[in-house]
Amino acid sequence: MQLTHQTSTAQGTSIISTQDVNIFYGSFLAVKQINLDILRNKITAFIGPSGCGKSTLLRAFNRLNDLIVGARVDGTISYKGRNLYAPEIDPVEVRRQIGMVFQRPNPFPKSIYENIAFGARINGYRGDMDELVERSLRQAAIWDEVKDKLKQSGLSLSGGQQQRLCIARAMAVQPEVILMDEPASALDPISTLRIEDLMQELKEQYTIIIVTHNMQQASRVADMTAFFNVELTDGKRSGCLVEYDKTEQIFQNPQQQSTQEYVTGRFG
Amino acid sequence: MASPPQISSTPQSIFRPNAKHREAISKIFRIICAIGLGIGLVVLGLLLVDVFQDGFARLWQPGFFTGNASRFAQKAGLRTALLGSVWLLILLLLISVPIGVGAAVYLEEYAPKNRLSQFIEINIANLAGVPSIVYGLLGLGIFNELFGLGPTLLSGALTLSLLILPLIIVASREAIRGVPQSMREASYGLGATKWQTVSNHVLPYAIPGIVTGVIISVSRAVGETAPLIVVGAVGYLTSNPGLLRRFSALPIQIFDWISRPQAAFTNTAAAGIIVLLALLFVMNGTAIYIRNRFSTFR
Amino acid sequence: METPNPVSLSIRRERTLEKSVTRGIKEKIIALVLLGCALVSVLTTLGIILTLFEVTVEFFQEVSFAQFFLDTRWTPLFADQHFGIWPLINGTLLISAIAMLVAVPLGLAAAAYLSEYASHRLASTLRPALELLAGVPTVVYGYFALTYVTPLLRNFIPLDVFNALSSGLVMGIMIIPTVGSISLDSLRAVPSSLREAAYGLGATKMEVTTQVVFPAALSGIAASIILGISRAVGETMIVVIAAGQQPRLTLNPAEQVAAMTAYIAQVAAGDTPRGTIGYKTLFAVGSTLFLITLLLNIISYLIAQRFREVYD
Numbered sequence: 001m002q003l004t005h006q007t008s009t010a011q012g013t014s015i016i017s018t019q020d021v022n023i024f025y026g027s028f029l030a031v032k033q034i035n036l037d038i039l040r041n042k043i044t045a046f047i048g049p050s051g052c053g054k055s056t057l058l059r060a061f062n063r064l065n066d067l068i069v070g071a072r073v074d075g076t077i078s079y080k081g082r083n084l085y086a087p088e089i090d091p092v093e094v095r096r097q098i099g100m101v102f103q104r105p106n107p108f109p110k111s112i113y114e115n116i117a118f119g120a121r122i123n124g125y126r127g128d129m130d131e132l133v134e135r136s137l138r139q140a141a142i143w144d145e146v147k148d149k150l151k152q153s154g155l156s157l158s159g160g161q162q163q164r165l166c167i168a169r170a171m172a173v174q175p176e177v178i179l180m181d182e183p184a185s186a187l188d189p190i191s192t193l194r195i196e197d198l199m200q201e202l203k204e205q206y207t208i209i210i211v212t213h214n215m216q217q218a219s220r221v222a223d224m225t226a227f228f229n230v231e232l233t234d235g236k237r238s239g240c241l242v243e244y245d246k247t248e249q250i251f252q253n254p255q256q257q258s259t260q261e262y263v264t265g266r267f268g
Numbered sequence: 269m270a271s272p273p274q275i276s277s278t279p280q281s282i283f284r285p286n287a288k289h290r291e292a293i294s295k296i297f298r299i300i301c302a303i304g305l306g307i308g309l310v311v312l313g314l315l316l317v318d319v320f321q322d323g324f325a326r327l328w329q330p331g332f333f334t335g336n337a338s339r340f341a342q343k344a345g346l347r348t349a350l351l352g353s354v355w356l357l358i359l360l361l362l363i364s365v366p367i368g369v370g371a372a373v374y375l376e377e378y379a380p381k382n383r384l385s386q387f388i389e390i391n392i393a394n395l396a397g398v399p400s401i402v403y404g405l406l407g408l409g410i411f412n413e414l415f416g417l418g419p420t421l422l423s424g425a426l427t428l429s430l431l432i433l434p435l436i437i438v439a440s441r442e443a444i445r446g447v448p449q450s451m452r453e454a455s456y457g458l459g460a461t462k463w464q465t466v467s468n469h470v471l472p473y474a475i476p477g478i479v480t481g482v483i484i485s486v487s488r489a490v491g492e493t494a495p496l497i498v499v500g501a502v503g504y505l506t507s508n509p510g511l512l513r514r515f516s517a518l519p520i521q522i523f524d525w526i527s528r529p530q531a532a533f534t535n536t537a538a539a540g541i542i543v544l545l546a547l548l549f550v551m552n553g554t555a556i557y558i559r560n561r562f563s564t565f566r
Numbered sequence: 567m568e569t570p571n572p573v574s575l576s577i578r579r580e581r582t583l584e585k586s587v588t589r590g591i592k593e594k595i596i597a598l599v600l601l602g603c604a605l606v607s608v609l610t611t612l613g614i615i616l617t618l619f620e621v622t623v624e625f626f627q628e629v630s631f632a633q634f635f636l637d638t639r640w641t642p643l644f645a646d647q648h649f650g651i652w653p654l655i656n657g658t659l660l661i662s663a664i665a666m667l668v669a670v671p672l673g674l675a676a677a678a679y680l681s682e683y684a685s686h687r688l689a690s691t692l693r694p695a696l697e698l699l700a701g702v703p704t705v706v707y708g709y710f711a712l713t714y715v716t717p718l719l720r721n722f723i724p725l726d727v728f729n730a731l732s733s734g735l736v737m738g739i740m741i742i743p744t745v746g747s748i749s750l751d752s753l754r755a756v757p758s759s760l761r762e763a764a765y766g767l768g769a770t771k772m773e774v775t776t777q778v779v780f781p782a783a784l785s786g787i788a789a790s791i792i793l794g795i796s797r798a799v800g801e802t803m804i805v806v807i808a809a810g811q812q813p814r815l816t817l818n819p820a821e822q823v824a825a826m827t828a829y830i831a832q833v834a835a836g837d838t839p840r841g842t843i844g845y846k847t848l849f850a851v852g853s854t855l856f857l858i859t860l861l862l863n864i865i866s867y868l869i870a871q872r873f874r875e876v877y878d
């Protein structure tokens with residue numbers, strides 16, 4: 001399975017790129033030999049059966065795996081040309097520029113206002129906080145629903161609202177890249193559609209990478225799609241990148257048989 | 269296939285039917301277990317009844333709360349002991365809570381998996397099993413003698429603080445462990461540093477659990493007598509307590525009264541016990557209230 | 567950077583990826599302070615060991631090991647000085663033995679009832695009630711032993727006013743939760759598949775409990791008992807108040823005895839200036855007490871560790 005996953009520069013400039021990335025949990029190789037370029041101001045979808053290491057790779061992009069004891073990254077992940085795992089790089093700074101929205105909405109058990117303000121405050125934001133809160137909530141298309149109850153707990157919202165609050169929270173820090181790990185998997189269809197619409201608007205200013213199990217979602221929102229699969233080597237299961245291309249290409253004219261099987265639902 | 273295999277000699281014939289008999293024994297066993305549980309509770313009840321019978325009347329005699337120590341059982345009051353216990357309580361909170369919670373945060377959020385951390389953990393587990401009177405000797409040797417504090421309130425408070433530190437650490441760690449990992453991830457994901465995450469999210473989330481644990485630990489110290497005897501608390505104090513003065517405390521005063529030969533002091537001691545138990549009851553009740561109140565909130 | 571809304575991306579502009587020195591230092595300092603808090607526990611242990619042993623060494627410069635371990639009398643403060651530790655150990659062990667005779671059966675019965683018989687609801691009410699026993703200050707137990715249990719028992723058996731029996735009995739009640747709670751946890755940790763297998767063979771509930779569940783939880787139970795002994799050995803106020811102050815070699819529970827802890831409390835309550843032999847005996851006895859409880863705690867810990875390995 002030899003493929004170059006480098007995408008032509010004609011499609012855009014790359015903001016994150018990986019070279020021969022292997023990610024381990026202890027001695028377990030969870031993800032192996034990843035080479036891909038994430039394009040700036042595009043939406044990239046990661047698809048593939050569960051357990052193939054999509055979350056693992058995504059969390060390596062903003063060094064959130066640092067929190068897991070025993071997790072280790074081999075190879076190079078560079079962001080704007082800088083190796084994210086170089087010793088002089090501060091993971092805290094990385095996460096400020098590469099934000100994250102999680103699978104389960106996880107608002108802080110604080111007021112809606114505080115949920116937004118926290119990130120800005122720790123990032124040294126000195127502007128008008130009320131304005132930033134409003135703008136972030138508007139960008140996340142939730143302002144109208146919460147504007148009268150900013151003092152209420154973030155937990156009082158519905159699941160879909162909570163997830164949009166989390167998106168607003170991520171945007172308040174003004175990252176360049178937003179990582180979304182199955183952001184809609186816990187949500188109802190209407191909330192899901194709202195979030196997809198939202199992503200289209202956001203891509204003007206942000207680069208978005210979204211992990212999704214939902215083929216329609218990937219084909220609806222993503223410019224680029226990467227298909228991952230589990231490969232068995234010496235009886236061990238490791239995730240690998242099978243195919244990475246423009247979304248239409250992946251869905252209409254995949255080069256690999258396993259991609260074909262997966263996107264047409266004849267798989268797992 | 270000539271004949272079906274012989275399986276007819278079923279076990280019934282070999283085994284004597286005894287199910288009824290065994291069931292009966294089992295029922296008796298159940299009752300014995302229940303009695304075992306009951307005895308402890310009954311004794312607790314007896315103890316409370318005994319103390320109330322002995323001390324309830326004495327409790328309401330004039331001057332019991334406001335009087336100083338006295339040679340006469342009828343005049344003896346709790347004032348200095350109560351003041352001493354209140355002082356101790358405040359000092360304990362000031363000393364042991366920051367250190368205990370700090371240690372818990374370190375062990376849960378900061379400690380790398382190395383020898384030092386393991387050593388600290390073993391240490392804490394071990395300290396929880398050291399007899400309280402040994403802490404008294406520690407206080408006597410270090411605070412009284414080495415630091416030159418002498419038999420003072422401060423020395424007693426420091427000693428009790430060390431005594432309850434392991435309890436506070438264990439309770440706080442448990443509370444911190446109850447904070448969902450998703451809270452930490454959300455915070456780190458926004459670019460928060462470790463301390464920002466801990467101080468803004470982990471600790472606030474864990475506070476009800478920590479407060480509950482702290483109150484229970486401190487109430488344990490409030491009932492401690494032995495280490496205070498060793499560092500020099502006394503039951504005949506008539507002056508107000510001060511940080512660097514000799515001091516008394518509720519259990520010390522009770523012990524002093526119990527040790528008096530005159531029978532009348534029995535009632536005074538029992539009245540003192542009622543006050544001590546009431547204080548502990550209120551403290552633990554508060555702790556349980558906080559725990560229930562905030563756990564349903566989640 | 568070209569952006570449609572310059573205000574909206576105000577934070578983005580002043581960004582680096584590099585570690586910031588000031589923030590690094592601040593976080594380091596905080597980490598160090600927290601480490602310092604954790605190290606207080608290590609200092610406490612060190613403090614205990616150093617103070618105990620420093621004075622104990624002084625003690626043994628005056629008193630020989632032979633005097634300490636071979637003499638059968640303990641009268642360090644009398645004109646006729648003897649420094650034999652055995653009478654104090656005798657007192658401690660006698661009372662502890664009585665206490666364990668109470669605490670083990672009652673604690674295990676309570677644990678068995680709460681784990682195997684009581685409904686979840688009932689157990690969650692009764693367990694904290696039982697644990698109240700551990701929350702009663704020991705000075706209160708001492709009072710109870712002296713003013714209630716001893717007079718009560720004296721109706722039936724001849725007893726000294728101060729005696730090992732009533733302090734042992736009351737101490738046993740105090741230790742029920744120590745034995746009971748830890749045993750309860752280990753009984754509950756026994757997988758229910760084991761019970762079902764036994765029921766499947768037609769065993770009664772008692773047979774399952776005593777022949778399947780208890781053996782499976784044995785190391786947890788053993789650990790709880792040893793921890794209980796350690797509690798008994800280290801307990802002070804009950805024995806000071808109700809067992810008396812007379813160090814003697816006896817196995818008669820009706821007599822007055824002195825436990826190690828009681829000796830320490832009694833002598834420390836009087837004035838014993840540093841440097842006097844009285845002061846030194848406090849630490850010599852304290853060291854002995856500390857070593858005994860430490861040993862028990864280590865054994866209990868090791869047993870409990872094994873138990874954990876079995877079920878993980």
Ligand SMILES: Nc1ncnc2c1ncn2[C@@H]1O[C@H](COP(=O)(O)OP(=O)(O)O)[C@@H](O)[C@H]1O
Binds near residue numbers: 025050051054068239
């Ligand atoms: N914290 C962890 N520790 C050890 N193994 C993990 C951890 N997280 C995930 N894994 C393993 O890594 C592999 C990839 O997991 P993940 O990245 O979550 O897959 P996906 O998101 O594609 O479903 C799986 O085999 C999973 O069991």
Ligand SMILES: [Mg+2]
Binds near residue numbers: 054055056181
């Ligand atoms: Mg995943």
